[in-house]
Amino acid sequence: MKQLTRSAALIAATGVVLGLALPAGAADGGAKRAEALKWTECEGEGLDPRQRCATVSVPMDYSEPHGRKIDLVISRIPSENPAARRGALLMIPGGPGGDSLSHPSDEGQKMPQEVRDAYDLIGFTPRGNAPSTAVSCDLETSDLAFSKLRPWPAADGSVTENMITAQRMSDACAENGGELIRHISTKNEARDIDRIRAALGERKLSAWGVSYGTYVASAYVDMFPHRTDRIVMDSNDHPDPVHAERAWLAAFEQGVEDVFPEFAKWASRPGNPDRVARTPQEVRSRFLELADRLDREPLPWPGANPPVLNGTELRQAMLTAFYDPDDFPSLARLIRAAEKGTVPPAPPSPPEELLQNYTAVGAGTICNDAAWPSDPAVYQKDVTESRAKYPLTAGMPRNAMLCAAWPFPPKEAPVTVSDRGPSNILLIQNERDVATPLSGALKLREALGRRAVMVVNDSTGHDAYLINGTPCGDGLVSRFLATGERPKKDVYCD
Known part of the structure; x- marks a missing residue:
């Protein structure tokens, strides 16, 4: 472990955060209020038998607090040592569109004993996600393809079809999403979290936010700074991921x-049974050549959506595999097979109902958080520039999602991330992360200023703490959650 000095964008935070003398919920009789929740057995398989679920009612529209209510389903595994209990640790999921209802039973049980002793582990399904009050756009099945949800342009770089798709999908959301889809947003999720805190009877709330969950956590620490206890942000979003520059995509x-x-080093390693080429440089050139060939001569891919392997589907498979190095072999095998003119079986797809729900919540969040350009010329210019500079992603990251045709203007200004508030945040970040790269995480670190300390792992993959990080980084996060002790300065874990 050494002090992080690789980038001037990292602002060293001084001091150590120490735990308060009292548990976070002790000052106002929190435990008594929490008993008002009706905890029942959670639905689902493979859950820890200690996990229980309850429902919290919140306003659909916070500007009309006495109007229509919606339900949020939450879960809890209580502290394993009541004498050591500090409070509640909310697990904020990524996405947008994900949920953390099962996380106390799975991710939570990877935490060391002292963390499980200190907290009730809390999961939840954000507004719009089933089994909370759910929303769906009832999209065409073809529009649920991952290569449609990530807006890959045509093989020649044209965005014309993307704009048609955006209009079709946004029309479906407007027609089928009901009133709720207009009230799904990051700020409303932060408000919902504070209602969950109150329902649990906690004066303050600790949280572990992952991926998009770091943006939700950023909103919460800005909107409710003095309701926060110990906050961990893991795999960090750019602080402005959905504004005009569309930095999230x-x-x-x-x-x-x-x-x-x-990936190229791994795929060119001698002795690797899935070796793609002799050198890392050759891996890259062969991937680009194969993608170009498949754009011109796609292969049938039964069972996939769409049922062809073209250049776009190969690039999407790359993007998916890069979330976790454990998935490198599946990408290598796909490349090797496609070069020979064959295709391995398509990976299983999630149930359509789940994809419909996930997509609707994601669309509502991203499109309601901030306005996107509607002029195709804006996207065409950006895509052309991106394709020239970043051939691996072929212009997709600057293309038009369905937000380009979203019919509802944002109801409020986007989330603000600032350095005002308690210094109680620890960021954990892998150096090589396909979805939330270090460059964006450094922007969040800069925006939080003295409020945060950052730990960067010499590691590859999305989700850093307890999954794709380092023992050094895991230890620092666990110590912070259990004791409140943070590093005095930003740290690099190798």
């Missing part, structure tokens, strides 16, 4: 460039 440009060299 654009992050894939750099993310792929950060991860591809690691």
